Amino acid sequence: MSxxxxxxxxxxxxxxxxxxxxxxxxxxxxxxxxxxxxxxQPKRYMVAVYKGTKTLDNISGQGSFVLQILSTAxxxxxxxxxxxSGHIKDKLKTISRRLTDYHGYRILADALAxxxxxILSQTDAGDHMLALCDVVSYRNITEGEILMLHHLRDKKxxxx
Numbered sequence: 001m002s003x004x005x006x007x008x009x010x011x012x013x014x015x016x017x018x019x020x021x022x023x024x025x026x027x028x029x030x031x032x033x034x035x036x037x038x039x040x041q042p043k044r045y046m047v048a049v050y051k052g053t054k055t056l057d058n059i060s061g062q063g064s065f066v067l068q069i070l071s072t073a074x075x076x077x078x079x080x081x082x083x084x085s086g087h088i089k090d091k092l093k094t095i096s097r098r099l100t101d102y103h104g105y106r107i108l109a110d111a112l113a114x115x116x117x118x119i120l121s122q123t124d125a126g127d128h129m130l131a132l133c134d135v136v137s138y139r140n141i142t143e144g145e146i147l148m149l150h151h152l153r154d155k156k157x158x159x160x
Contacts, residue, residue: 021058031082043135048128054086071144
């Protein structure tokens, strides 16, 4: 499709992340593309999380979460983490061997990097809640090609 036929926001190629969260006993992950650095000093991120999700319940209750940078090796997880509800299904049950611990969270052992975030404030942003967060810790884990929206479009995992 010609770029001129797309809405301006659908012309952008954004990184694909996963938010790792917990409610104190149960762990969850989802897919996230609305995330960005917003300050260098102090280091801050904004992350938008879809309303009505287990992830939003978890991060609102705990006040923190881990943003994981995904690679193209995670394409097989998009439907599991992004198209199912953590309220209904334990998304991590069948991928437990791919997980490891990081500061009390279950994360993907082969994520490119992880960023632990502490929520400063939340703002209603329409169908998402926007969390402004301070970076608490981070770790680079592995090298690889960053998973981008165009990869999801090419595999027909999303239609925009």
